[in-house]
């Protein structure tokens with residue numbers, strides 16, 4: 239996620255101090271990965287330099303935490319452009335799990351096991367997210383649902399692949415993983 | 423002191439190495455499941471893998487060709503038909519994909535029905551039914567007939583009807599299968615909250631991972647076999 243553009247959006251809503259930006263960012267978007275103060279102030283310095291924010295007021299004393307930042311007209315244009323631009327969908331074409339399945343088959347290991355173990359791991363995470371959703375507010379629900387739908391998509395792929403292991407083994411020219419069940 | 427497992431660690435309901443065929447179609451080919459009191463277990467697997475057949479065997483609706491089902495200390499196939507149906511009425515509750523509510527009765531009467539069949543007086547039964555409609559957040563449909571309520575409301579009424587008798591085991595077969603995801607989530611949240619509230623164990627059949635994620639753990643059925651059986655045979 240672009241911290242710079244997120245800060246600009248938050249500043250368009252209202253001018254804030256650096257530490258406030260960090261707090262709001264962590265609360266809404268951090269999801270257990272809070273920003274470092276170093277990141278906060280280097281991002282603000284970059285935005286200042288490119289004229290997208292300006293210092294709106296300085297309280298007496300020293301240090302960067304005294305400054306209050308506001309968005310400039312150029313900053314507003316930048317936020318508008320960013321929001322209107324679609325995010326590039328992840329292509330999902332580099333897939334470690336697929337590589338593991340292929341390598342499992344090529345080395346004569348049980349590829350179905352690889353998929354089973356992964357399914358259990360995915361479901362463990364999905365249960366944790368589902369519990370968090372139950373205890374959470376709407377923001378928690380939306381964030382967890384985003385993760386849950388993606389994990390579910392992975393699981394659908396796991397099931398489809400599990401059902402096609404014999405076929406995949408054949409294309410790789412290795413013996414079928416379930417010779418006892420393959421049709422003559 | 424000498425007992426390796428405390429008594430309440432023993433499963434409430436157990437199926438061991440079940441086999442079942444419909445004619446020449448194998449439905450179960452070695453399915454094992456142990457359900458402890460109060461736990462929620464998702465039974466997952468592709469369509470046609472044998473999930474519903476496993477549920478029907480566990481609930482004593484369908485007899486397995488081989489293998490045993492124990493509820494507490496009793497083997498289901500050793501019971502008489504009358505004993506098995508009494509067990510289903512008093513200890514088990516059921517929710518299916520389509521609510522299967524009685525169309526001529528109001529939603530309140532539907533929920534009160536299992537209590538009435540068990541001999542509870544009308545006023546008491548309807549009072550408890552009303553409480554359950556409240557717990558499932560569908561108080562507003564009490565006077566409506568099932569045909570007059572939405573799919574999600576109907577399933578919540580069906581959950582209330584299944585739990586009103588305080589069963590020890592709730593069997594739910596694709597309870598959200600006919601609902602969109604928002605209604606499905608709501609039914610699952612309320613179903614699991616209500617089951618935990620009454621301490622009912624749940625056998626939750628679903629092919630949807632997001633639904634299975636409401637359970638405490640999952641077992642997977644593939645070609646009528648559960649993983650326990652596959653591992654035991656290695």
Ligand SMILES: Nc1ncnc2c1ncn2[C@@H]1O[C@H](COP(=O)(O)OP(=O)(O)O)[C@@H](O)[C@H]1O
Nearest residue numbers: 444447448449468469470471472473474475476
């Ligand atoms: N009453 C029945 N008569 C004949 N075949 C059945 C019957 N019930 C299930 N089957 C068959 O048994 C297999 C398992 O079905 P089922 O237990 O319904 O699977 P699932 O619930 O996982 O979709 C399928 O091949 C299905 O067609």
Ligand SMILES: [Mg+2]
Nearest residue numbers: 473474475595
């Ligand atoms: Mg089924």
